Amino acid sequence: xxxxxxxxxxxxxxxxxxxxxxxxxxxxxxxxxxxxxxxxxxxxxxxxxxxxxxxxxxxxxxxxxxxxxxxxxxxxxxxxxxxxxxxxxxxxxxxxxxxxxxxxxxxxxxxxxxxxxxxxxxxxxxxxxxxxxxxxxxxxxxxxxxxxxxxxxxxxxxxxxxxxxxxxxxxxxxxxxxxxxxxxxxxxxxxxxxxxxxxxxxxxxxxxxxxxxxxxxxxxxxxxxxxxxxxxxxxxxxxxxxxxxxxxxxxxxxxxxxxxxxxxxxxxxxxxxxxxxxxxxxxxxxxxxxxxxxxxxxxxxxxxxxxxxxxxxxxxxxxxxxxxxxxxxxxxxxxxxxxxxxxxxxxxxxxxxxxxxxxxxxxxxxxxxxxxxxxxxxxxxxxxxxxxxxxxxxxxxxxxxxxxxxxxxxxxxxxxxxxxxxxxxxxxxxxxxxxxxxxxxxxxxxxxxxxxxxxxxxxxxxxxxxxxxxxxxxxxxxxxx
Amino acid sequence: xxxxxxxxxxxxxxxxxxxxxxxxxxxxxxxxxxxxxxxxxxxxxxxxxxxxxxxxxxxxxxxxxxxxxxxxxxxxxxxxxxxxxxxxxxxxxxxxxxxxxxxxxxxxxxxxxxxxxxxxxxxxxxxxxxxxxxxxxxxxxxxxxxxxxxxxxxxxxxxxxxxxxxxxxxxxxxxxxxxxxxxxxxxxxxxxxxxxxxxxxxxxxxxxxxxxxxxxxxxxxxxxxxxxxxxxxxxxxxxxxxxxxxxxxxxxxxxxxxxxxxxxxxxxxxxxxxxxxxxxxxxxxxxxxxxxxxxxxxxxxxxxxxxxxxxxxxxxxxxxxxxxxxxxxxxxxxxxxxxxxxxxxxxxxxxxxxxxxxxxxxxxxxxxxxxxxxxxxxxxxxxxxxxxxxxxxxxxxxxxxxxxxxxxxxxxxxxxxxxxxxxxxxxxxxxxxxxxxxxxxx
Numbered sequence: 001x002x003x004x005x006x007x008x009x010x011x012x013x014x015x016x017x018x019x020x021x022x023x024x025x026x027x028x029x030x031x032x033x034x035x036x037x038x039x040x041x042x043x044x045x046x047x048x049x050x051x052x053x054x055x056x057x058x059x060x061x062x063x064x065x066x067x068x069x070x071x072x073x074x075x076x077x078x079x080x081x082x083x084x085x086x087x088x089x090x091x092x093x094x095x096x097x098x099x100x101x102x103x104x105x106x107x108x109x110x111x112x113x114x115x116x117x118x119x120x121x122x123x124x125x126x127x128x129x130x131x132x133x134x135x136x137x138x139x140x141x142x143x144x145x146x147x148x149x150x151x152x153x154x155x156x157x158x159x160x161x162x163x164x165x166x167x168x169x170x171x172x173x174x175x176x177x178x179x180x181x182x183x184x185x186x187x188x189x190x191x192x193x194x195x196x197x198x199x200x201x202x203x204x205x206x207x208x209x210x211x212x213x214x215x216x217x218x219x220x221x222x223x224x225x226x227x228x229x230x231x232x233x234x235x236x237x238x239x240x241x242x243x244x245x246x247x248x249x250x251x252x253x254x255x256x257x258x259x260x261x262x263x264x265x266x267x268x269x270x271x272x273x274x275x276x277x278x279x280x281x282x283x284x285x286x287x288x289x290x291x292x293x294x295x296x297x298x299x300x301x302x303x304x305x306x307x308x309x310x311x312x313x314x315x316x317x318x319x320x321x322x323x324x325x326x327x328x329x330x331x332x333x334x335x336x337x338x339x340x341x342x343x344x345x346x347x348x349x350x351x352x353x354x355x356x357x358x359x360x361x362x363x364x365x366x367x368x369x370x371x372x373x374x375x376x377x378x379x380x381x382x383x384x385x386x387x388x389x390x391x392x393x394x395x396x397x398x399x400x401x402x403x404x405x406x407x408x409x410x411x412x413x414x415x416x417x418x419x420x421x422x423x424x425x426x427x428x429x430x431x432x433x434x435x436x437x438x439x440x441x442x443x444x445x446x447x448x449x450x451x452x453x454x455x456x457x458x459x460x461x462x463x464x465x466x467x468x469x470x471x472x473x474x475x476x477x478x479x480x481x
Numbered sequence: 482x483x484x485x486x487x488x489x490x491x492x493x494x495x496x497x498x499x500x501x502x503x504x505x506x507x508x509x510x511x512x513x514x515x516x517x518x519x520x521x522x523x524x525x526x527x528x529x530x531x532x533x534x535x536x537x538x539x540x541x542x543x544x545x546x547x548x549x550x551x552x553x554x555x556x557x558x559x560x561x562x563x564x565x566x567x568x569x570x571x572x573x574x575x576x577x578x579x580x581x582x583x584x585x586x587x588x589x590x591x592x593x594x595x596x597x598x599x600x601x602x603x604x605x606x607x608x609x610x611x612x613x614x615x616x617x618x619x620x621x622x623x624x625x626x627x628x629x630x631x632x633x634x635x636x637x638x639x640x641x642x643x644x645x646x647x648x649x650x651x652x653x654x655x656x657x658x659x660x661x662x663x664x665x666x667x668x669x670x671x672x673x674x675x676x677x678x679x680x681x682x683x684x685x686x687x688x689x690x691x692x693x694x695x696x697x698x699x700x701x702x703x704x705x706x707x708x709x710x711x712x713x714x715x716x717x718x719x720x721x722x723x724x725x726x727x728x729x730x731x732x733x734x735x736x737x738x739x740x741x742x743x744x745x746x747x748x749x750x751x752x753x754x755x756x757x758x759x760x761x762x763x764x765x766x767x768x769x770x771x772x773x774x775x776x777x778x779x780x781x782x783x784x785x786x787x788x789x790x791x792x793x794x795x796x797x798x799x800x801x802x803x804x805x806x807x808x809x810x811x812x813x814x815x816x817x818x819x820x821x822x823x824x825x826x827x828x829x830x831x832x833x834x835x836x837x838x839x840x841x842x843x844x845x846x847x848x849x850x851x852x853x854x855x856x857x858x859x860x861x862x863x864x865x866x867x868x869x870x871x872x873x874x875x876x877x878x879x880x881x882x883x884x885x886x887x888x889x890x891x892x893x894x895x896x897x898x899x900x901x902x903x904x905x906x907x908x909x910x911x912x913x914x915x916x917x918x919x920x921x922x923x
Contacts, residue, residue, distance in 0.1 A: 033805055036569050041805025044560060045545040047530065061599075062524040066547050079525060083511075086599030088522045090515065090607045105493045120564045180729045183849050265516045266620035271841070271858075274923075299726040316849055316856060353526045384900070392844045392877075394856040399877055399921045401854050403846045423879070456514055456623055457526070 001444040002153040002163060006446060007070045008052045011077035012159050017084075017471055019055040019097055021158040022077070023309060024048075028153075030116060033146035034127040037135065042120070049352035052077045056084035058094020062355040072095045086366050097332040098343050100312050102161030107306025108298070109169040111202030115149040118203050123147055126211065133215035134177045139187070139223045140269035142178040146195060147206065148450070149170075152351075161168050162311040170302055170462060171205040172198025175215065177222040178434050186225035186420055189403055192243035198448035199300045201465065221406060224418060225435055230408050231422040233478030237382030238424055239471050244404050245365070246447035246465035247388045252428040253285070253292055254465070255361035255454075256397035257319050258323045258346075259328040261358075263337060271395025274428070277338050283325040286432025289368055292320040294329065294361040301362035302349070302448050302462035309356035312345030323432075331358050350459035364446070364466030367439030375437050375471045377403060377413040383477060384415060385422045400424045425476045434475065439468035469477070484531075485632050485763040486640070486885060488549045488853070493636040495558035498605045499537040499565065500577045502635040502802060504642065504764060509595065510627030513602035518610040518620050523599060534804065535561050536577060537572035543804065560868075576788055577695055580639040585770045591669040595628035595646040595659045601611065602626070609652055609679045618686060620679075622652040626670070626759035631755040634764045639760050649900075651860060652678050654686040659872060661685025662839055662859035664707070666900050678725040685838065685860040692872040695863060695919060701834030701890070702915040703827045707901050708789050710899035710907040711840040711855065713748065716882050717812045717903060719851045721750075721774045721782075723789030723800070724809025730848025732883055733780050743889035749773045750784060750812035756898060756906035762799060769799040774812060778887075786810040813903030820892030824909045826889050831911065836869060840878075854918070879918040888913045 005022045009433060012020030026048045031043035037450060050073060051067035061084025127145040134143040149171050156164040174196010176189040191197040199205045260266055262273045296314035298304050307313055310332045330340065331347035339445040341480040347354040390403030407422030408415050446466045452459055485505045492503055507529045532545040544561040546553060549587030602624040630644040650673050651664040659713035663681040665673050720732035752759045752769040757784040761769050765787055773781045775843060785793060786801035789809055800810035857875045892911040
């Protein structure tokens with residue numbers, strides 16, 4: 001592949017571009033789903049193509065193609081140059097990229113069992129087994145159990161001399177049961193809804209989920225939720241479990257600290273950010289126990305790789321330290337705007353067809369020193385919420401509202417009854433400022449976000465967020481406030 | 482015979498006698514994105530993907546790929562056949578349908594639009610940027626264009642093809658603390674009013690400076706077409722899809738034939754010849770039907786694919802989506818029946834209310850009541866005694882759409898084409914008692 005890719009670099013050199021690169025990407029994805037007792041999806045998809053990026057006299061151009069011939073690669077590279085020339089018609093200062101050493105390397109996601117080598121029928125057998133258990137209640141009207149596996153093989157050549165080959169692997173699975181009665185429906189999932197849990201790695205990720213051990217509970221809780229009382233409204237203390245805390249991190253910290261958003265380059269679509277650059281190192285994002293770390297080297301992380309798609313080596317850095325805004329997700333184009341001489345390496349593209357853009361890295365809330373029991377015992381009147389069903393946040397990442405699958409009331413330090421339709425609202429810095437306890441490392445888990453959308457044209461990226469349950473004081477509970 | 486047809490025939494040969502369906506999607510797209518009054522991203526993409534479904538007596542397998550050399554095709558089909566053979570039978574699985582006569586649909590292809598180049602897009606971006614710079618404003622947005630061709634074929638004799646060109650100009654303008662937005666989609670670039678969109682967004686941003694905070698609560702709202710379309714699309718998604726309906730999870734479950742919404746609301750799904758026309762057949766190769774979903778507030782029908790139609794004891798309306806489809810068949814070409822008067826008339830008739838340009842990040846909270854939440858964005862104004870009195874800071878709504886669309890006071894005469902989870906031809910609307918649950922400081 002590098003031989004074919006070199007053709008694009010020849011064209012880039014011919015036009016004396018400031019910078020050029022080509023990423024040849026071969027993606028394989030396998031998706032299996034069983035729904036209401038039948039196969040609803042059994043897809044094996046492979047794509048192969050390349051994206052060529054050039055920075056010509058300070059302006060960007062990008063083009064992609066799928067014809068794997070030297071002639072087609074050369075034509076695509078020339079198209080990228082022509083687009084860059086058009087970009088020069090409307091530019092301010094020329095784009096200058098932060099320096100990065102040239103690397104020649106091969107990197108691969110560590111794994112124990114190749115998920116593509118596990119027979120399809122073995123995977124389907126497990127899904128059918130789960131589905132049969134989930135359907136074992138007359139109030140359950142819709143069930144779903146699914147698995148997904150991805151392998152991205154990429155060959156990256158840059159005019160700066162990098163020659164990087166990477167193979168990124170992910171595996172995921174999940175199940176949901178939806179109970180329906182009297183014009184109402186309730187959904188419960190394991191490990192969570194939105195397709196379940198995905199992590200970097202092989203079939204061992206699926207085995208570790210131990211899906212069969214949870215199917216009965218998921219089914220029974222979905223049915224029980226129908227007859228549970230509704231979540232009360234008003235200000236209460238809140239403990240967040242599961243993938244809901246991961247999504248809280250994702251939406252209110254991850255996207256808010258993408259430097260392109262912060263600088264206004266996403267204004268027309270996803271929006272901007274309240275976490276503007278003059279706040280770096282000063283702004284109180286949360287309480288002193290809130291520490292959020294971005295880490296492209298994290299084992300199991302979906303954004304873990306040897307290098308990002310700017311060719312920057314993987315790093316670990318603070319985003320919020322001791323409650324104060326401490327860093328951003330960056331690329332080589334924008335990091336200089338905040339005085340950084342080197343990018344943090346958080347620039348990735350979706351497949352071969354898209355230009356690399358700043359994406360959220362693996363971003364985790366560091367554990368505290370409490371147990372979950374201690375979090376609960378410190379609440380007189382509160383609620384526990386687990387697993388996301390609905391999410392919405394404004395275009396500056398301040399005002400959010402999340403709905404969850406299930407809630408449990410807390411009275412006088414004890415977890416009591418189940419409630420349905422739990423939801424909470426807040427304003428980002430005030431919410432993180434109300435965090436007064438975080439469970440310790442024993443309960444810390446990594447949660448995958450397998451389909452984060454951003455950019456125009458739309459791009460999907462994957463990343464993880466690690467967290468243990470955390471307690472927030474005096475939060476607005478209930479959808480209507 | 483073109484390349485796609487040739488590849489389909491090769492695939493059918495390799496399917497070795499089992500039922501075989503091919504979906505081929507060819508796309509050429511280009512997008513120029515600008516921010517801070519300069520081009521920030523400029524891209525072009527070319528793709529051709531094949532998705533193949535094999536069916537054999539209650540067994541099924543899918544494979545998809547974008548390389549069509551003989552070795553790639555042979556490898557992909559051999560793997561899929563192997564999966565098919567090893568699979569247990571599912572007696573409920575439907576075989577392929579016999580080919581049916583398909584409507585021609587509206588011509589939605591314009592070569593000039595499909596082939597607009599980067600110079601054209603840069604020129605259009607520049608027109609906005611120069612006007613913004615002169616006025617001390619910041620312009621952001623996109624100019625994008627392209628073409629797509631979709632082919633559905635099977636080895637029972639179906640071969641259906643549809644192509645569309647597309648162009649969009651989307652403009653967001655910031656004027657200190659004021660924001661404005663305007664956007665237009667078309668199949669023909671000559672229909673895009675670039676200058677008008679730029680001026681609308683710039684004027685709205687200027688008028689949006691110095692927004693005031695108002696208390697959340699229930700207000701009359703005047704929804705511009707884009708804002709109204711966000712809500713209507715939610716109603717379509719959670720109310721009128723055959724899968725949620727047959728599982729008793731949709732808003733329409735148990736309500737067909739009953740008046741559940743305002744008599745001012747009539748909605749049809751029409752991909753064939755209406756304002757929101759699109760693909761005239763579905764992803765099973767079935768002809769798309771025009772379906773009246775809501776007639777003067779009475780819920781009339783939901784849309785089906787073959788699977789949900791069988792469960793509901795009816796016929797497919799031709800609304801299958803590409804498989805695997807999480808939500809099943811959905812109405813994605815909605816047309817809302819226009820009413821009377823202009824947006825200005827809706828404002829004029831409002832004693833006290835809020836004018837909303839656009840909603841951001843809308844999402845569902847409870848499906849049966851279609852309770853949704855989202856934020857206002859890019860131009861929210863307080864209206865008193867029939868006129869706009871001031872811009873206001875953005876607010877979050879949390880509202881059952883079943884209730885909101887029962888409270889329609891007026892619908893405007895002019896419907897605008899909006900892309901929001903499909904294509905929607907939507908007029909402006911005025912609704913009473915709309916719930917804003919919280920606010921922001923911007």
